[in-house]
Amino acid sequence: MFEYSQRIKNLPPYLFAEIDRKKREKLSQGVDLIDLGVGDPDMPTPKPIVDAMKKAVEKPEHHKYPSYEGMLSFRQAVANWYKRRFDVELDPASEVVTLIGSKEGIAHFPLAFINPGDIVLCPDPAYPVYKIGTLFAGGEPYLLPLKEENGFLPDFKSVPKDVLKRAKIMWVNYPNNPTSATATVDFYRELVQWARENNIIVASDLAYSEIYFGENRPVSILQVEGAMDVAIEFHSLSKTFNMTGWRLGMAVGNKNLVAGLGKVKTNVDSGQFQAIQEAGITALSLPEEEVQNIRNTYKERRQAMEKALQEVGLEVYKSDATFYLWVKVPKGYSSAEFVSRLLDECGIVCTPGNGFGEHGEGYFRISLTVPTQRLLEAVDRIKKLKL
Numbered sequence: 001m002f003e004y005s006q007r008i009k010n011l012p013p014y015l016f017a018e019i020d021r022k023k024r025e026k027l028s029q030g031v032d033l034i035d036l037g038v039g040d041p042d043m044p045t046p047k048p049i050v051d052a053m054k055k056a057v058e059k060p061e062h063h064k065y066p067s068y069e070g071m072l073s074f075r076q077a078v079a080n081w082y083k084r085r086f087d088v089e090l091d092p093a094s095e096v097v098t099l100i101g102s103k104e105g106i107a108h109f110p111l112a113f114i115n116p117g118d119i120v121l122c123p124d125p126a127y128p129v130y131k132i133g134t135l136f137a138g139g140e141p142y143l144l145p146l147k148e149e150n151g152f153l154p155d156f157k158s159v160p161k162d163v164l165k166r167a168k169i170m171w172v173n174y175p176n177n178p179t180s181a182t183a184t185v186d187f188y189r190e191l192v193q194w195a196r197e198n199n200i201i202v203a204s205d206l207a208y209s210e211i212y213f214g215e216n217r218p219v220s221i222l223q224v225e226g227a228m229d230v231a232i233e234f235h236s237l238s239k240t241f242n243m244t245g246w247r248l249g250m251a252v253g254n255k256n257l258v259a260g261l262g263k264v265k266t267n268v269d270s271g272q273f274q275a276i277q278e279a280g281i282t283a284l285s286l287p288e289e290e291v292q293n294i295r296n297t298y299k300e301r302r303q304a305m306e307k308a309l310q311e312v313g314l315e316v317y318k319s320d321a322t323f324y325l326w327v328k329v330p331k332g333y334s335s336a337e338f339v340s341r342l343l344d345e346c347g348i349v350c351t352p353g354n355g356f357g358e359h360g361e362g363y364f365r366i367s368l369t370v371p372t373q374r375l376l377e378a379v380d381r382i383k384k385l386k387l
């Protein structure tokens with residue numbers, strides 16, 4: 001038969017195959033599984049957004065090809081939102097591009113700036129797309145381990161000189177998936193200074209900026225002076241407004257970086273359906289209470305689950321952001337072994353940390369994205385666990 005390309009053959013192995021097999025086996029035995037494995041919000045998209053979509057879909061002007069870079073009105077709504085939320089000024093025409101979900105932009109971005117042999121600095125553990133986008137562009141991922149003793153922040157100053165010389169992009173993602181760690185303005189200030197000195201693009205993934213529970217709201221790298229010279233930020237309506245199925249995101253920041261991504265997109269897609277962008281404008285201008293309700297639900301779930309895990313002696317990384325819990329596996333277990341035990345004894349599916357990269361070994365991730373009733377059932381099952 002036809003052989004796959006080298007780029008497909010080079011993809012990292014799929015580490016969830018064993019868990020998927022076990023999950024299917026349990027389901028076929030009639031086990032009442034609770035799946036805390038996937039990071040996909042269970043709550044519906046807020047009604048005003050759905051209503052805006054219903055109206056927008058009727059308009060014939062939206063039935064044509066959209067503009068490549070996105071509707072100016074949506075990009076203006078993004079700029080207004082960034083101003084309101086982060087006090088960051090963006091020119092909608094040149095510093096914002098609409099994405100078909102941020103995954104699309106994250107995967108395509110290296111194609112605009114990476115030549116074969118260039119290095120991309122990727123965190124580990126991480127969302128897999130940073131590494132895969134790098135490989136597809138012919139670049140070399142260089143892994144920066146995220147360690148608990150550093151608050152799961154990368155030690156970018158330790159990157160060797162010869163690597164730095166070949167490095168062109170560095171990925172950061174805070175609030176972080178999978179560790180739930182957050183970053184401060186001071187971290188970004190140092191990162192931007194270092195990136196300017198070493199001529200490195202900083203690509204920030206801010207997908208979880210609105211999933212927070214503490215006093216201090218997550219920050220954008222673009223709040224830092226000088227960031228506009230070196231940074232591009234990827235954001236999305238997926239997690240903030242329960243819109244993962246809609247596929248709507250944005251990249252903002254340095255003009256040259258935004259334009260480079262735009263050049264790739266012009267050649268591979270034709271933009272997002274304008275009716276979706278129009279509904280996106282409604283989302284970005286929703287009253288804050290709408291998003292606060294979503295946060296309150298996650299907060300309640302987080303507290304219940306954290307308490308249950310602590311009661312059985314499991315150690316949860318302390319964080320007040322994201323809908324994930326990053327939990328240490330007990331001594332004597334690998335991530336895969338312990339996740340297997342949770343599946344066998346509790347009927348609960350979690351993600352082993354090594355699925356996000358080798359430095360995720362020793363942890364597992366719990367997603368709080370199931371209805372509260374089911375989550376409380378999972379809490380009860382975990383409380384009965386004998387470690």
Ligand SMILES: *Cc1c(COP(=O)(O)O)cnc(C)c1O
Pocket residue numbers: 039100101102103104127173177205207235236237238239244247248249
């Ligand atoms: C969910 C997620 C995204 C957003 O994905 P969309 O394509 O916008 O739905 C981006 N980065 C991370 C780390 C995520 O977990």
